Amino acid sequence: MKNLPPLNYIRSFEASARHLSFTRAAEELGMTQAAVSGHVRALEQYIGRPLFHRAPRSLSLTEVAASYLPTLRQALAQIDVATGQILTVAHRQEVTLACPASLATNWLPPRLRAFSAAHPEVEMTVLATIWSETSDLIADLRITPRHDSQPMLGKSLGREELVVVCAPEFLTGALALKTPADIRHRGLIHVLGRQEHWQAFARHHGLTGLPLSEGLKTDSSNVALEMAIAGLGCAITLASLAEVHLKRGLLVAPFPEPIPSGWGYDLHSGEVGPTRASEKLRAFLLAGLGP
Numbered sequence: 001m002k003n004l005p006p007l008n009y010i011r012s013f014e015a016s017a018r019h020l021s022f023t024r025a026a027e028e029l030g031m032t033q034a035a036v037s038g039h040v041r042a043l044e045q046y047i048g049r050p051l052f053h054r055a056p057r058s059l060s061l062t063e064v065a066a067s068y069l070p071t072l073r074q075a076l077a078q079i080d081v082a083t084g085q086i087l088t089v090a091h092r093q094e095v096t097l098a099c100p101a102s103l104a105t106n107w108l109p110p111r112l113r114a115f116s117a118a119h120p121e122v123e124m125t126v127l128a129t130i131w132s133e134t135s136d137l138i139a140d141l142r143i144t145p146r147h148d149s150q151p152m153l154g155k156s157l158g159r160e161e162l163v164v165v166c167a168p169e170f171l172t173g174a175l176a177l178k179t180p181a182d183i184r185h186r187g188l189i190h191v192l193g194r195q196e197h198w199q200a201f202a203r204h205h206g207l208t209g210l211p212l213s214e215g216l217k218t219d220s221s222n223v224a225l226e227m228a229i230a231g232l233g234c235a236i237t238l239a240s241l242a243e244v245h246l247k248r249g250l251l252v253a254p255f256p257e258p259i260p261s262g263w264g265y266d267l268h269s270g271e272v273g274p275t276r277a278s279e280k281l282r283a284f285l286l287a288g289l290g291p
Contacts, residue, residue: 005046010072012039013051017069020059093277094123098139098270101128102221107240115284122277139270140278146266154268155286160238161258162197165251167231177234177254180205187233188215189224197236197261204259225251238263 015025016036026033044051051065061069099108104126112124127139144153166186170177175185180201188198188211195212202210215233218224221241228235229250238261245251267285272278 005043009039009043009046010076012036013043013065014069014072014076016040016052016059017061017065020061022059093119093121093275093280094125095141095275095277095281096125096127096139096270096272097141097143097281098127098129099143100145100265101130102241103143103265104128105222106225106242106244110244111285115281118284119277119280122280124281138272140272140275141267141282142270143265143267145263148262148264153266155266155282157265157267157285158288159264160240160261162200162236162261163239163242163253163258164201164234164236164255165225165228165242165246165253166234167229168249168252169231170234171252171254180255181207183234184210188212189227189233189235190215190217191221191224191235191237192217192219194221200259200261201236204257205255240265 011029012025012031012035015028016022019025019028022037022040023033026036029036040051047064047068049064050062051068053060053062105128108126112126116122116124143157146153148159164183166177170186175182177183177186190198198210198212202208202212216227218227221237224235224237225242225245227233229245234254239258242251242253246253267282269278
């Protein structure tokens with residue numbers, strides 16, 4: 001690179017050529033007019049050719065300058081892009097969050113949207129786990145379901161309540177759900193392994209004779225919610241999982257009185273030590289920020 005002139009000479013020439021003014025180039029570059037003019041003259045001496053036709057009140061490019069300028073601009077643009085990429089990598093932060101799949105599908109997305117808006121420098125990876133199973137992949141933070149009878153892990157994100165949900169049309173017509181007892185006419189949707197949720201509903205409202213073993217069954221809370229949206233019956237689930245569907249009007253809660261579930265979620269460190277990114281996400285979630 002024995003023919004490479006100083007970068008300041010090139011920057012001063014490019015700005016002067018773009019503005020056709022040493023004064024405006026100096027304002028853009030934060031230099032004096034004399035410094036910019038001096039850089040241009042030094043570049044002209046370096047290449048041994050004039051770059052501007054100088055008149056008392058105007059500048060114009062010489063033929064040499066007009067042919068030289070596009071190559072210089074391309075080189076400056078490449079330097080700018082390459083430097084920007086390095087700076088982006090240097091400032092980029094990453095965090096991996098392991099979270100139950102149902103929570104990651106329903107509760108987490110609007111909160112991640114708010115977090116990303118507040119911290120665009122942080123790149124997120126979400127690992128979906130199945131209920132209490134742990135992922136083989138390493139995570140910075142984990143959200144883990146915990147029953148009230150179990151010891152706390154890290155910090156609590158709050159305790160969960162049960163909510164009965166159904167399609168909006170279940171609130172009208174001859175079989176409209178007006179009281180908890182009316183639910184026997186609409187059919188129950190069961191999540192395998194969570195049969196105690198309907199038992200808690202019956203106990204809370206003092207109901208007997210509910211068909212607690214009858215109706216559609218699935219091993220997924222998400223599938224149960226989709227079945228309810230399709231009008232296949234009433235589902236009972238943790239409030240956080242139904243939140244987004246209720247806000248969108250896809251489901252309604254005919255009996256808004258909350259029922260304690262005995263479950264909640266804890267936020268705790270994963271297999272990786274604390275990082276700037278993980279601490280930002282931890283603080284955001286614990287503060288209850290977002291929707």
